[in-house]
Amino acid sequence: MESARGSVTLRAVHRVIPWLIFPVTVSAVIGGATVALAADVSASLVVGLATFASVVVVVTLERVRPFRAEWNRPRGDLVTDALYLPTFLGVNALVEPVVRVVAVAVGVAISGAIGMGMWPTEWPVLAQLAVACVVVELFDYWPHRWLHEVPSLWRFHAIHHNPQRLYWLNATRSHPVEIAFRGVINVIPLALLGAGESVLALVALTNSVLGLFQHANIDFEMGPLTWIFSVGEMHRWHHSVELAEANANYGSNFLFWDVVFGTRYRDRSRPGPAAIGIQHDDLPASWWAQLGAPFRQG
Ligand SMILES: [Zn+2]
Incomplete structure (x- = not known):
């Protein structure tokens, strides 16, 4: 009797785990970071440690609960994928500070001219984070x-879309020109509006943890969260070989602008697209050759 009740409990725990993976991890990372920032821990330390912790959790879950076991096996792509990580960090490190200084200066001038601050600094920090996410997402959707x-x-x-498997390293797998293009446009709105350091740190962290879950090879459930977050199943559709499925779910972290502009896509009859990748894929395999590829085509 005891063991029968025990196995029922165990089955219930197994059923509920897929639903908990995403909300529990994201709440723990963002909640922990919010507490640390309120305690005056350095913003860069908080973002760095919390991002590292997120990578450890996601990579572990990919081993424990893979969505596709074969996506965990490298197919000659690991070195190329890994090289895009320092590429992503390096380009952003070059672009962000310059754009931020200029945008902050313009924002201060506008605030001075209209005689008021443009950012609701008196709001609770999580409410500021919510507003910041809505603004940043619009400036990344288009x-x-x-x-x-x-x-x-x-x-x-195309370099971001040509892999035929999705796992955590796909998050930073983008051409430097795209990284710079999106980086510049992403930085401008919050810097211009005058968002504070804690909010910027939490936005950066939200980008990191959701970016990991966006491409992670983890079998997890989202339910109604498929209306809010552009992660897991919702982003896999965006990586479909079929254009009708791929030209949708453009949200970087969230789907609210896809809902507004009519580009949210989900087929509930299937767990995901039949194949990941791009049609007519003639991209070279190495990182170095891929950097030059967009300039040689057409
Ligand atoms: Zn895309």
Whole structure:
């Protein structure tokens, strides 16, 4: 009797785990970071440690609960994928500070001219984070959509879409021109509006943890969260070989602008697209050759 009750409990725990993976991890990371920032821990230390912890959790879950076991096995792509990580960090480290200084200066001038601050600094920090996410997502939705719809831009974005498997390293696998293009546009709104350091740190962390869950090879459930977050199943559709499925779900972390602009896509009858990748894929395999590829085509 005891063991029968025990196995029922165990089955219930197994059923509920897929639903808990995403909300529990994200709440723990963002909640922990919010507490640390309120205790005056350095913003860069908080973002660095919390991002590292997120990578450890996601990589572990990919081993324990893979969505596709074969996606965990390298197919000659690991070195190329890994090289895009320092590429991503390096380009952002070069672009962000410069754009931020200019945008902050312009924002201060505008605030001075209209005689008021443009950012609700007196709001609770999580409410400021919510507003910041809505603003930043709008400023990423359209650049991302143009990357798909404008042929000369697609050449650069194709590098993000040509892999035939999705796992955590896909998050930073983008051409430097795309990283710079999106980085510049992303930094401007919050810097211009005058968002504070804690909010910027939490936005950066939200980008990191959701970016990991966006491409992670983890079998997890989202339920109604498929209306809010552009992660897991929802982003896999965006990586479909089929254009009708891929030219959708453009949100970088969230789907609210896809809902507004009518590009949210989900087929509930299937767990995900039949195949990941791009049609007519003639991209070279190495990182170095891929950097030059968009300039040679057409
Ligand atoms: Zn895309």
